[in-house]
Amino acid sequence: DVKVTQSSRYLVKRTGEKVFLECVQDMDHENMFWYRQDPGLGLRLIYFSYDVKMKEKGDIPEGYSVSREKKERFSLILESASTNQTSMYLCASSGRYNEQFFGPGTRLTVL
């Protein structure tokens, strides 16, 4: 059974903290993605990685960075969390036909 896992389901952080969200996939997929989902704004791509150490900015990269040191793991970093980064964060990976497999999501609250 294919799987994408995320390190936390719920996370509460304070403004200015550095936040790490981790994602692991077991499908040997090349492509991995980070999205945020907000009511009324749909699903927005933050960053995309098409190989180890390779990354590409998505539609809303400001305030975020990513790291992909191993094929199965893709991390999203908030260098200095702000309240407007409170959101649901979804990780996904995709394989042969670019069909995406999503993790369970991390609901991040920044106070």
Place this chain on the structure above:
Amino acid sequence: ELKVEQNPLFLSMQEGKNYTIYCNYSTTSDRLYWYRQDPGKSLESLFVLLSNGAVKQEGRLMASLDTKARLSTLHITAAVHDLSATYFCAVDRKSAGKSTFGDGTTLTVKP
């Protein structure tokens, strides 16, 4: 820039009725995906449509793709309560595996 438009955005229907959700997109693409999201949960893949004229069916849901019209439909037959969810279409951007998602159609099936 690829734009993906779904309609309707909200759909309330009675059990046993039929209905169609539409997904229009603005630039040429040969691949389209449908995903389902239950409240508070992540997205799961429903259908992958890889060419013009592709039709896929699973239970009471049937998806089709007309690449010439840049249109996909998700048809619901004899709706049941368990189909209540948000349905997203996503279109391949033809660049390195990224997709653009529609805003989602929230379906509520009432007895």
